[in-house]
Amino acid sequence: MHNFVFHNPTKIIFGRNTIPAIGTETTAFGRRILLVSGTGSAEKNGILRQVRESMAAAGAQVFEHPGVRSNPVLSHVRAGIALAKKHDCEAVCAVGGGSVIDEAKAICAGAVVNHDVWKFFIGKKSITTPLPLTTILTLAASGSEMNSGMVITNEETRQKFGFGNKKLHPQVSILDPTTTCTVPLDYTAYGAVDAIAHVLEFYFTTKEPFTPVQDRLMEGLVINSMECCNRIMLAPEDYQARADLMWAATLALNGLTAAGLGKVGFPMHMIEHSLSAFYDVAHGAGLSVVIPAWMRWQLDLQPERLAQFAMRVFDCHDGNTAQRANEGIDRLEQWFTSVNSPTRLKQLNIPEKDFPEIACNALTLGKIWRIDGYDQDKIEAILRLANTAN
Amino acid sequence: MHNFVFHNPTKIIFGRNTIPAIGTETTAFGRRILLVSGTGSAEKNGILRQVRESMAAAGAQVFEHPGVRSNPVLSHVRAGIALAKKHDCEAVCAVGGGSVIDEAKAICAGAVVNHDVWKFFIGKKSITTPLPLTTILTLAASGSEMNSGMVITNEETRQKFGFGNKKLHPQVSILDPTTTCTVPLDYTAYGAVDAIAHVLEFYFTTKEPFTPVQDRLMEGLVINSMECCNRIMLAPEDYQARADLMWAATLALNGLTAAGLGKVGFPMHMIEHSLSAFYDVAHGAGLSVVIPAWMRWQLDLQPERLAQFAMRVFDCHDGNTAQRANEGIDRLEQWFTSVNSPTRLKQLNIPEKDFPEIACNALTLGKIWRIDGYDQDKIEAILRLANTAN
Numbered sequence: 001m002h003n004f005v006f007h008n009p010t011k012i013i014f015g016r017n018t019i020p021a022i023g024t025e026t027t028a029f030g031r032r033i034l035l036v037s038g039t040g041s042a043e044k045n046g047i048l049r050q051v052r053e054s055m056a057a058a059g060a061q062v063f064e065h066p067g068v069r070s071n072p073v074l075s076h077v078r079a080g081i082a083l084a085k086k087h088d089c090e091a092v093c094a095v096g097g098g099s100v101i102d103e104a105k106a107i108c109a110g111a112v113v114n115h116d117v118w119k120f121f122i123g124k125k126s127i128t129t130p131l132p133l134t135t136i137l138t139l140a141a142s143g144s145e146m147n148s149g150m151v152i153t154n155e156e157t158r159q160k161f162g163f164g165n166k167k168l169h170p171q172v173s174i175l176d177p178t179t180t181c182t183v184p185l186d187y188t189a190y191g192a193v194d195a196i197a198h199v200l201e202f203y204f205t206t207k208e209p210f211t212p213v214q215d216r217l218m219e220g221l222v223i224n225s226m227e228c229c230n231r232i233m234l235a236p237e238d239y240q241a242r243a244d245l246m247w248a249a250t251l252a253l254n255g256l257t258a259a260g261l262g263k264v265g266f267p268m269h270m271i272e273h274s275l276s277a278f279y280d281v282a283h284g285a286g287l288s289v290v291i292p293a294w295m296r297w298q299l300d301l302q303p304e305r306l307a308q309f310a311m312r313v314f315d316c317h318d319g320n321t322a323q324r325a326n327e328g329i330d331r332l333e334q335w336f337t338s339v340n341s342p343t344r345l346k347q348l349n350i351p352e353k354d355f356p357e358i359a360c361n362a363l364t365l366g367k368i369w370r371i372d373g374y375d376q377d378k379i380e381a382i383l384r385l386a387n388t389a390n
Numbered sequence: 391m392h393n394f395v396f397h398n399p400t401k402i403i404f405g406r407n408t409i410p411a412i413g414t415e416t417t418a419f420g421r422r423i424l425l426v427s428g429t430g431s432a433e434k435n436g437i438l439r440q441v442r443e444s445m446a447a448a449g450a451q452v453f454e455h456p457g458v459r460s461n462p463v464l465s466h467v468r469a470g471i472a473l474a475k476k477h478d479c480e481a482v483c484a485v486g487g488g489s490v491i492d493e494a495k496a497i498c499a500g501a502v503v504n505h506d507v508w509k510f511f512i513g514k515k516s517i518t519t520p521l522p523l524t525t526i527l528t529l530a531a532s533g534s535e536m537n538s539g540m541v542i543t544n545e546e547t548r549q550k551f552g553f554g555n556k557k558l559h560p561q562v563s564i565l566d567p568t569t570t571c572t573v574p575l576d577y578t579a580y581g582a583v584d585a586i587a588h589v590l591e592f593y594f595t596t597k598e599p600f601t602p603v604q605d606r607l608m609e610g611l612v613i614n615s616m617e618c619c620n621r622i623m624l625a626p627e628d629y630q631a632r633a634d635l636m637w638a639a640t641l642a643l644n645g646l647t648a649a650g651l652g653k654v655g656f657p658m659h660m661i662e663h664s665l666s667a668f669y670d671v672a673h674g675a676g677l678s679v680v681i682p683a684w685m686r687w688q689l690d691l692q693p694e695r696l697a698q699f700a701m702r703v704f705d706c707h708d709g710n711t712a713q714r715a716n717e718g719i720d721r722l723e724q725w726f727t728s729v730n731s732p733t734r735l736k737q738l739n740i741p742e743k744d745f746p747e748i749a750c751n752a753l754t755l756g757k758i759w760r761i762d763g764y765d766q767d768k769i770e771a772i773l774r775l776a777n778t779a780n
Contacts, residue, residue: 001567001633003405008398014650015393177391209630212617213638216610224603240599243391247650248603256646260404260637 001211002262007166008255010146014175014247016239019050022093022136023058025172029132030090031059034111036080036104037066038096042138047179051095051136063087065107068096071276071283072103074154077110077117084111084131094135094170098142098194101135102150105168108133118154120163123368127165134172138179140246141191141284143198143253145173153277160277161365162269175250177243185233188245189339190284192229195249196222196332197287199257201268204298204305206261218257219312224248226335233339265371268294271379274361281348288341289348292333293386297378299325345387355383391601392652397556398645400536404565404637406629409440412483412526413448415562419522420480421449424501426470426494427456428486432528437569441485441526453477455497458486461666461673462493464544467500467507474501474521484525484560488532488584491525492540495558498523508544510553513758517555524562528569530636531581531674533588533643535563543667550667551755552659565640567633575623578635579729580674582619585639586612586722587677589647591658594688594695596651608647609702614638616725623729655761658684661769664751671738678731679738682723683776687768689715735777745773 013021026033033055035048042048043066055062065080084092084107092111094104108130110117119125137145144150148169151162183191199218206214225248231241251257258264271294272286298306303325310316310328319327336343350358359379366374403411416423423445425438432438433456445452455470474482474497482501484494498520500507509515527535534540538559541552573581589608596604615638621631641647648654661684662676688696693715700706700718709717726733740748749769756764 001405001630001637003408005401005403007401011395011397012649013395015391018393211637212634213611213614213641216614217607220606220610221603224606227602240391243650244602247391247601251603259402260633 001209001260004259006255006259008146008169010169011172012146012175012250013172015243016176016178018174018176019047019136020054022051022134022174023054023056023060025174026055026091026093026134027058027060029171031061032088032090033060033062034080034084034087034089034092034107035062035064036068036092036094036096036100036107037064038068038100039066041182042095045179045182047136047138048095051093055093063089068100068103070097070099071153071160071280072099074118074152074156077103077106077152080107081110081117089131091132091134094133095138097137097139098144101137101142101144101170102152104133104135105130105144105150106152107131109168121152121154121161127167130167133170134174135170136174136176136179137246139183139187139191140180140242140249141194143195143250145170145175146250146254148255149253151273158277158361159364160273161368162273163368175246177239177246180242180246181237181239185236186340187282187284188232188236189229189341190282191249192225192245192339193284193288193336193341195225195252197268197291198253200291200295201266202258202261202264203309204295204302205264205267207263211260214257214260215308219309221248221252221257222313225252229339266369267366267371267374270366270369270371270374271358271362271382273365274358275348275350277361278354278358279348279350285342285348288336288343289345289386290382292329292336292343293382295329295332296385297382345383352384352387355380358383391599391650394649396645396649398536398559400559401562402536402565402640403562405633406566406568408564408566409437409526410444412441412524412564413444413446413450415564416445416481416483416524417448417450419561421451422478422480423450423452424470424474424477424479424482424497425452425454426458426482426484426486426490426497427454428458428490429456431572432485435569435572437526437528438485441483445483453479458490458493460487460489461543461550461670462489464508464542464546467493467496467542470497471500471507479521481522481524484523485528487527487529488534491527491532491534491560492542494523494525495520495534495540496542497521499558511542511544511551517557520557523560524564525560526564526566526569527636529573529577529581530570530632530639531584533585533640535560535565536640536644538645539643541663548667548751549754550663551758552663553758565636567629567636570632570636571627571629575626576730577672577674578622578626579619579731580672581639582615582635582729583674583678583726583731585615585642587658587681588643590681590685591656592648592651592654593699594685594692595654595657597653601650604647604650605698609699611638611642611647612703615642619729656759657756657761657764660756660759660761660764661748661752661772663755664748665738665740667751668744668748669738669740675732675738678726678733679735679776680772682719682726682733683772685719685722686775687772735773742774742777745770748773
């Protein structure tokens with residue numbers, strides 16, 4: 001185990017009928033609230049109505065900033081910051097999935113400074129003291145509801161960049177699994193893929209001395225993410241399955257899995273971000289293409305660790321280390337296919353001629369994220385594996 | 391999954407050479423510090439010297455309250471409160487194992503009120519705003535370093551009572567595994583038993599709908615606690631094994647395992663507390679006697695859950711549900727024996743004639759802890775199983 005600091009102060013309120021707590025929880029930080037939301041589903045299914053009622057009952061003055069897209073864009077963040085400044089907002093409440101929460105975090109950080117918010121993302125400025133943030137999560141996927149990270153796309157430069165700062169933890173997040181019962185099955189699967197990806201990034205980028213406690217935690221989260229997702233595929237409104245997936249996705253990226261792992265990175269996200277920056281691919285769909293390719297590229301580099309994963313997650317006990325490692329990757333890929341998440345770039349209509357540009361974009365992000373060991377050739381090789389493997 | 395609130399604001403600083411941070415971390419809350427410690431080991435191995443140096447460098451004025459015993463007693467808590475009041479202490483720093491940290495929590499709570507501190511423990515008064523607490527942990531066992539609970543023994547009434555309040559979370563806990571490298575093997579094993587007990591209490595008192603995410607987390611912690619302990623038995627100064635056990639014990643009772651489990655309880659601790667209140671038995675040693683007996687008493691009540699535990703933790707796949715359930719208990723008991731932790735009351739020299747009085751004492755605690763389903767006969771039956779089973 002490596003030295004670490006773990007400090008996650010976010011309060012989680014989880015379960016049925018928890019949304020009405022949002023007014024009290026948010027006005028604990030001030031009465032002038034910026035309410036950030038997406039493109040309509042939270043409105044349609046009545047969540048925003050509940051939020052407005054709760055805010056009103058708690059005496060809040062609410063200023064609305066709807067319209068956050070998935071893969072949220074910088075121009076919309078800037079508009080939110082302008083609105084928060086105009087109305088002297090004292091806190092922000094995000095209602096939506098990871099995209100809405102990420103944009104809200106960027107607004108919280110940007111509303112208290114005079115420079116452009118993008119400077120945080122390119123490392124030119126440091127986070128000061130953001131506005132307090134509460135959230136109501138409506139999609140099990142990103143983990144943003146209980147972590148300090150955010151990802152925003154600069155649509156001018158086609159850069160999908162992200163970073164974390166401990167001051168960006170939401171103060172309170174409300175997780176009511178019923179809000180996810182209407183999420184379509186494809187996006188439910190993409191959410192599960194995202195949670196699994198978060199675990200695998202750390203599992204396969206940590207170096208010795210390994211942390212057995214974290215290993216079992218991570219393996220359990222992968223098994224659970226798959227099992228819950230399978231239950232949802234059979235019965236989309238199964239509350240318990242939705243609840244299990246929601247909690248697994250939160251734990252998959254709340255800092256706990258990384259504790260003691262030393263320097264870990266997001267090489268699979270580095271590549272996927274370039275896909276979704278260029279093609280507006282759903283993040284989880286991009287990940288289920290990149291993950292098996294990246295893992296196959298790791299076969300020679302860390303066969304024992306891949307074999308441990310295969311044994312503990314998929315009960316692969318036959319054959320030698322390399323065979324087990326291979327089988328684990330195949331089984332994971334088969335699971336992606338079973339929940340209709342793509343596993344080849346062709347399925348995303350991404351042509352081979354674009355690989356150099358994608359790789360170049362990914363490298364730029366890799367430099368900002370300080371991911372070592374990659375160059376243009378290696379990323380193109382992984383992209384080719386994502387096109388042709390098997 | 392049941393509804394839950396999870397909020398654990400304790401900052402964990404984990405690893406080698408982390409103790410020198412204690413001065414800065416503690417003086418963030420004030421300069422007048424009550425330093426609470428045990429009966430000598432932290433002095434002998436130089437930890438307290440490091441703490442004093444760090445406190446002095448940070449400009450703290452330190453008032454010392456040493457001499458906390460294992461199974462800490464009320465009279466010593468009261469003396470600590472008097473000292474904290476006399477010197478207007480603004481924060482408390484605990485250096486030791488769970489006993490020292492528990493006593494420090496009681497001092498933090500008692501130092502800000504005018505009534506006797508025991509009133510908290512018998513439910514006559516509520517916690518207000520305790521003094522801030524920092525800790526340096528020197529024993530992997532209780533989890534007190536990252537939770538809101540404390541246990542104190544009233545030596546006059548022979549009541550070993552405990553309870554939790556969210557305001558009792560330490561602000562900062564420093565976990566340097568090297569501090570545990572000199573813990574004797576028997577107490578190391580008792581610590582692992584304690585961690586396992588914390589997991590099992592929740593695992594076997596939760597009711598449907600179960601929480602699969604938490605199940606795998608808990609099973610992983612039990613496996614890890616045993617595996618790390620085995621490594622330590624072979625090489626007591628194995629830093630990595632000490633680190634893994636320390637972190638597993640912290641996670642075993644930091645609120646995370648209980649999230650979503652609904653109403654859980656501590657029936658095994660309820661019984662063990664009466665043993666250690668009467669006989670000054672090491673807590674872990676008492677638990678390794680009570681656990682198999684209590685689990686055998688559960689065989690008819692929750693065979694499926696016991697069988698799941700047996701399958702996932704001990705790979706017991708043969709036989710029917712009842713046989714697997716039984717084998718899991720046997721295997722756990724065998725592991726206790728393998729690390730020289732007792733499994734029968736006779737080994738603790740506790741005579742059968744005392745069972746009624748022990749049961750009566752346990753029931754009193756059970757009422758305060760609101761543990762349903764127990765009476766004098768049932769507890770005596772469990773104690774007889776702890777005497778004679780197999």
